[in-house]
Amino acid sequence: MNESTMNKRVFLTSAVFIVLITICGSIWPSGIEQLFKGIQHWLITNTSWVYVLSVGIILFFSLWLMFSRMGDIKLGPDHSEPEYTNTSWFAMLFSAGMGIGLLFFGVAEPMMHFSSPPVGEGQTIEAAREAMKITFFHWGLHAWAIYATLGVILAYFCYRKELPLLPRSAFYPIIGDKIHGVLGDCVDIFAIIGTMFGVATSLGYGVTQVNAGLHYLFDLPQTGMIQVALIAGITLLATISVVLGLDGGIKKLSNINLFLALVLLVAVIILGDTVFLLKSYIQNTGAYLSDIIYKTFNLYAYEKKESWIGGWTLLYWGWWISWSPFVGMFIARISKGRTIREFMVGVVFVPAAFTFLWMSVFGNSAISLALQGKADKLIETVNTNVPVALFQFFEYLPGATFLSGLGVLLVMTFFISSSDSGSLVIDTLASGGEEEPPVWQRIFWAVLEGVVAATLLLAGGLGALQTMTIASAFPMIFMIMVALFAFIKSLRADYLLMSSVQNHSTTIQYTQASMGWKDRLKTLIDHPSEESARNFIKDIGLPAIEELAEELSNKDQIVEVNRGDESVDLTIKNLNVEDFHYSIRLREFMTPDYIDESQKSYWRAEVFLFSGGQHYDIFGYSKEQIIADAITQYEKHFHFLHVNNFEKV
Structure with missing residues (x-):
């Protein structure tokens, strides 16, 4: 019982x-x-x-x-x-x-x-x-x-x-x-x-x-x-x-x-x-x-x-x-x-x-x-x-x-x-x-x-x-x-957050702007295995989040990092306002019929915020690009806090 x-x-x-x-x-x-x-x-x-x-x-x-x-x-x-x-x-x-x-x-x-x-x-x-x-x-x-x-x-x-x-x-x-x-x-x-x-x-x-x-x-x-x-x-x-x-x-x-x-x-x-x-x-x-x-x-x-x-x-x-x-x-x-x-x-x-x-x-x-x-x-x-x-x-x-x-x-x-x-x-x-x-x-x-x-x-x-x-x-x-x-x-605050995320900038445009076209094409057509996705989290995702967390801590931000086999989470605690959450999580998908591959499924490293999954894949990003992506999302969060505060005045 x-x-x-x-x-x-x-x-x-x-x-x-x-x-x-x-x-x-x-x-x-x-x-x-x-x-x-x-x-x-x-x-x-x-x-x-x-x-x-x-x-x-x-x-x-x-x-x-x-x-x-x-x-x-x-x-x-x-x-x-x-x-x-x-x-x-x-x-x-x-x-x-x-x-x-x-x-x-x-x-x-x-x-x-x-x-x-x-x-x-x-x-x-x-x-x-x-x-x-x-x-x-x-x-x-x-x-x-x-x-x-x-x-x-x-x-x-x-x-x-x-x-x-x-x-x-x-x-x-x-x-x-x-x-x-x-x-x-x-x-x-x-x-x-x-x-x-x-x-x-x-x-x-x-x-x-x-x-x-x-x-x-x-x-x-x-x-x-x-x-x-x-x-x-x-x-x-x-x-x-x-x-x-x-x-x-x-x-x-x-x-x-x-x-x-x-x-x-x-x-x-x-x-x-x-x-x-x-x-x-x-x-x-x-x-x-x-x-x-x-x-x-x-x-x-x-x-x-x-x-x-x-x-x-x-x-x-x-x-x-x-x-x-x-x-x-x-x-x-x-x-x-x-x-x-x-x-x-x-x-x-x-x-x-x-x-x-x-x-x-x-x-x-x-x-x-x-x-x-x-x-x-x-x-x-x-x-x-x-x-x-x-x-x-x-x-x-x-x-x-x-x-x-x-x-x-x-x-x-x-x-x-x-x-x-x-x-x-x-x-x-x-x-x-x-x-x-x-x-x-x-x-x-x-x-x-x-x-x-x-x-x-x-x-x-x-x-x-x-x-x-x-x-x-x-x-x-x-x-x-x-x-x-x-x-x-x-x-109303939730809607302002959604609007600020949609209107402030586009994450994929920002991060992929510094990626060569061959790398972008490889990221698009690759269908990573579970092992590759886990290695990406361990070797690139986690170090990127830890480096960003260290820099934030040096700037007197209250930061928390949680690690898992299939995820890494960053939380920046804001007193009296909504915390910022940035998470990289592995998700499994069935391999499309139009792709001739032996494996039945493939994995994506998707970004999650407090409001849920953002439906884009960062597998293949470098450490610097992941940090840039997280900062862009954090910038959107700041934009939301600014708009929310402005609307109250």
């Missing part, structure tokens, strides 16, 4: 606090729920504008970021590549983000808005249009922009700036090394508690839908003990998945989720009114986009609909914000090597487009039945027993038993995905950002999730937990706004 990597202060404080709140929620469920409902009511009455304005800022920031010049910056070194295929990446972020919610509310929410719209008469054609626009609004770009914003911030500071994959890292540009102290611990503790209670609440409520489906299929009783047994089974499977790790468990399960979801979606499209559903999808999307600015800032101030917006829009914004540390961290964890633009487009638009299709298919199918006067029983079920609504809807389609069985299976796999990814994130938070913590720590958090959910389910304390989780979004708003400011500050 791996040595424990836990941050004891974060781990123990979080665990104790979670246990205490669970006990209080079990002993005094009504009292705790009323307390937090009072807090939530005050927040809705007095600070609804803060929620609405903040989510609007987050959405427009996301759109600006994906279309700005900053979008070219990679979440990692410049030479890094994505670890997962687009399909697996999308499947994992979708499963963690809101997959289960679509099953729970795919039929119920459109029907609720259709029956009781915030403005106007219910159960009309206009109410049907408005119901779909509101549903899209709650589950669309805003929700994914919240996740994407925190996710891109964490991925940037972790993989680009080599800070821990923790929420505290987002504040590094503002408080510096203090993130490694008590302040940083408090941020991570807050994130752990929010993630634990968010996942536990979803697990507790979601198991009622699993129970409802099994009751429909097999007449299984809908009792508390049955639901606790289901939680135990889901927790066991989630524990196995999280023990197998990201590649062995979570990725494979997420791919299964996506496949099952597509099967269910296509089945409903084929068995339902196919042409109408596809037409409504296009029309709903257009109507949503045409109203997006109005709805983003609509507080129903003139209609005096505080209770409606508090029970719907603000509840959703609070829920997405409270889940953002969990989902943002998980998305960041699986997104190394992607550009910021690729990340933002992938996280904001792709899941939203799928969500819109899902809501159109299930929501419009149910509303169409209601408009034809065939769904009185479904309307009653939606208003009285939301977990059963999906299975009640399937009764109106051919193959209801098959659809219900597939629905139950999908609910369970989505819950397992949420639980295992939640456990992975919590363990990372409690382990100081360690991506491969010991197995026992993962098991501890996975089991604790199930225990919290089961305990509060039996005691009737899930409502209190949900209300507390949503109320916790208010302080989280200000943390996200500060993190946004810090991110933009760091991103």
Whole structure:
């Protein structure tokens, strides 16, 4: 077993606090729920504008970021590549983000808005249009922009700036090394508690839908003990998945989720009114986009609909914000090597487009039945027993038993995905950002999730937990706004560095200017062996770096040289500003087919800076040329520091 990597202060404080709140929620469920409902009511009455304005800022920031010049910056070194295929990446972020919610509310929410719209008469054609626009609004770009914003911030500071994959890292540009102290611990503790209670609440409520489906299929009783047994089974499977790790468990399960979801979606499209559903999808999307600015800032101030917006829009914004540390961290964890633009487009638009299709298919199918006067029983079920609504809807389609069985299976796999990814994130938070913590720590958090959910389910304390989780979004708003400011500050400096490197001069032109044409041609067409490349590092690269380091030391520079079999690194430490890194590293490549050579691969001696690989080869350079190349890169670094300082004045 791996040595424990836990941050004891974060781990123990979080665990104790979670246990205490669970006990209080079990002993005094009504009292705790009323307390937090009072807090939530005050927040809705007095600070609804803060929620609405903040989510609007987050959405427009996301759109600006994906279309700005900053979008070219990679979440990692410049030479890094994505670890997962687009399909697996999308499947994992979708499963963690809101997959289960679509099953729970795919039929119920459109029907609720259709029956009781915030403005106007219910159960009309206009109410049907408005119901779909509101549903899209709650589950669309805003929700994914919240996740994407925190996710891109964490991925940037972790993989680009080599800070821990923790929420505290987002504040590094503002408080510096203090993130490694008590302040940083408090941020991570807050994130752990929010993630634990968010996942536990979803697990507790979601198991009622699993129970409802099994009751429909097999007449299984809908009792508390049955639901606790289901939680135990889901927790066991989630524990196995999280023990197998990201590649062995979570990725494979997420791919299964996506496949099952597509099967269910296509089945409903084929068995339902196919042409109408596809037409409504296009029309709903257009109507949503045409109203997006109005709805983003609509507080129903003139209609005096505080209770409606508090029970719907603000509840959703609070829920997405409270889940953002969990989902943002998980998305960041699986997104190394992607550009910021690729990340933002992938996280904001792709899941939203799928969500819109899902809501159109299930929501419009149910509303169409209601408009034809065939769904009185479904309307009653939606208003009285939301977990059963999906299975009640399937009764109106051919193959209801098959659809219900597939629905139950999908609910369970989505819950397992949420639980295992939640456990992975919590363990990372409690382990100081360690991506491969010991197995026992993962098991501890996975089991604790199930225990919290089961305990509060039996005691009737899930409502209190949900209300507390949503109320916790208010302080989280200000943390996200500060993190946004810090991110933009760091991103701007990164872009200045890229610009200075590209515009100041061209390294290859400088160093090769003093190289004869025969030497340049030889360097171009040679394909060195591993032995030749290693000898180059040892005999030329290392002496060049050491000579440069000695001269820098003589000029009172703080210099560090690190040697390896396949690399040599030079670091010039600059107090209070970014250090300069120059590294020569060997990289192996497959020999091109158009070259008739016996060796299967060849080696290059490439230059790496702090921002990553520079994609040019210096094999064949003399010692003087290597020193000249390093000085040129150092000159670019000085140019960046000058531009950065000038921009601040």
